[in-house]
Amino acid sequence: MRDNVTLLAGAEQVDAAPWLPFDPRAVDFLAELSAEVLRSPDTRRQEASAAFGFWCRRARLEALAARHASPLPRLGRGLAFHLAPANVPALFAYTLAIGLLAGNANVVRLSSRRMEGEAPLLAALRRVLERPEHAAVRARTSLITYGRDDAVTADYCARCDARIVWGGDATVAAVRAMPMPPHAVELCFPDRWSLAVFSQRAFSALTPEERGALAHRFYNDTYQMDQNACSSPQLVLWLEDGGDPACRGRWWEAVAAEAAERYPFGPFQAARKLERLCLCAMTMEEPAVAAVERYQGNLLYVARLAGLSGNLPSLAGGFGLFFEADLPRLEALAPLLPPKAQTLVCGGLEPAEVAALLARAGARGVDRVVPLGQALEMDTVWDGRDLIAALSRIIG
Structure with a gap:
């Protein structure tokens, strides 16, 4: 050696x-x-x-x-x-x-x-x-x-x-x-980068206890690794399928409350988050950052995007910086997904049904569709490839 x-x-x-x-x-x-x-x-x-x-x-x-x-x-x-x-x-x-x-x-x-x-x-x-x-x-x-x-x-x-x-x-x-x-x-x-799609109708019907349980899972998907994992969602798309849009604010409040209990937040995380937010605000042309909401002081930032069209850009949140945008219907999702999109986390939607929809639509991005709480769960099929098959050979 x-x-x-x-x-x-x-x-x-x-x-x-x-x-x-x-x-x-x-x-x-x-x-x-x-x-x-x-x-x-x-x-x-x-x-x-x-x-x-x-x-x-x-x-x-x-x-x-x-x-x-x-x-x-x-x-x-x-x-x-x-x-x-x-x-x-x-x-x-x-x-x-x-x-x-x-x-x-x-x-x-x-x-x-x-x-x-x-x-x-x-x-x-x-x-x-x-x-x-x-x-x-x-x-x-x-x-x-x-x-x-x-x-x-x-x-x-x-x-x-x-x-x-x-x-x-x-x-x-x-x-x-x-x-x-x-x-x-x-x-x-x-x-790679990842995103989530949440049903506004389903999230409007959540009890505070149910919302807190889902926020716990979302924390595990994101804050646990400072959103550094490729499979950690950076963007939340809200499916406009009914319900009350006010459920979005209640959701982010629940996420911030979970982070306040568990996240080791310090000056380094605060500085990096602000740096990334400023960089996105200055450099993103489409979709543009239309507004930013803060929760629990600067523990959680949510940057609202306007004007989704074409392939989504690679979004780099981190340290409690997330992006959100509207999704008028589920069928509008596939054309937005670039090849760099890896994991789609579903909330209030059946992952198998969403995966089938993306396959039928010929989506160029997203290799995994998982429920809340499973974004970071490693698998022997990753980035669309069977790793056991790729790392072994057949004797036929």
């Missing part, structure tokens, strides 16, 4: 022999990791780490194995090299888990900027990897960190059988320029 590469967990040199997808050794390891994460106070109190622990419970893994069962034999591709992002907590663990479940050995590079925040989850992973019964998984797992060094990244790319890049458009473009073996496959997850 190079001098400037630090091994965080696992082996310095990995055994890249492919396994069957959902190999019992991989499932056993992840199930024990789940128990360790949910048992340890250090990880249990971190929302992102606890969510990962819940995600890789044995029952969930067995359900995923049934979902991805193939009539033909499959094998992992060999060595998968992952570049995890700096701005999404615990994503390094998800990408490692998916690589393992697909039957691969894995080298996962963590950003040095995330070391402090990821330390408890890394420690839990290290403890489970070091148990004798998981020696085989440890031999095919390497979690590393290094500073920005294209030569190191290029070296790993030159030796991998699969490359998984989580990052912004510039990162994806830079890594794509680095050669891989001709047989290697690549999965890139560049900049």
Whole structure:
């Protein structure tokens, strides 16, 4: 291993022999990791780490194995090299888990900027990897960190059988320029943004208790990661299907009340939110920012957009800055969605019906349609791709 590469967990040199997808050794390891994460106070109190622990419970893994069962034999591709992002907590663990479940050995590079925040989850992973019964998984797992060094990244790319890049458009473009073996496959997850559509009629009928419960779920979708996740909604479209428009203000008041209880709001978050609002107000021509409402002081800003037409621009809220606009009818949604739109969160609407409508309309954007509270829930189908299928091969 190079001098400037630090091994965080696992082996310095990995055994890249492919396994069957959902190999019992991989499932056993992840199930024990789940128990360790949910048992340890250090990880249990971190929302992102606890969510990962819940995600890789044995029952969930067995359900995923049934979902991805193939009539033909499959094998992992060999060595998968992952570049995890700096701005999404615990994503390094998800990408490692998916690589393992697909039957691969894995080298996962963590950003040095995330070391402090990821330390408890890394420690839990290290403890489970070091148990004798998981020696085989440890031999095919390497979690590393290094500073920005294209030569190191290029070296790993030159030796991998699969490359998984989580990052912004510039990162994806830079890594794509680095050669891989001709047989290697690549999965890139560049900049995306997400939105929500809420039924005005349904939200008008909510009791205060129901509204508070939905606001709790919306907080989990957004504030929990400062809206940095690509799947966190930045824009709320209000479907004008009846009801009382005053329900919108009541909704945002409930969201602000939830944030007041849970969000660690400080000068940094306040400054970044104001900066992003000013930037949008100055640079957005269509749709324009028509008005801004504040809730709980500056804990929540809602920028109202006017004049939706054509593809929506990429909207960058964050730290409690949201955009909202009217949607006259559900059929008007598909033409607004650009390819960069990733997740659509539904409130008061049936996600399966909305997904079917978008498919019939040939929408160019949105790969996931989920109910409130599930925007950040990782899946083995992501950005419209079956990750287990992509990271394994069929022997026909």
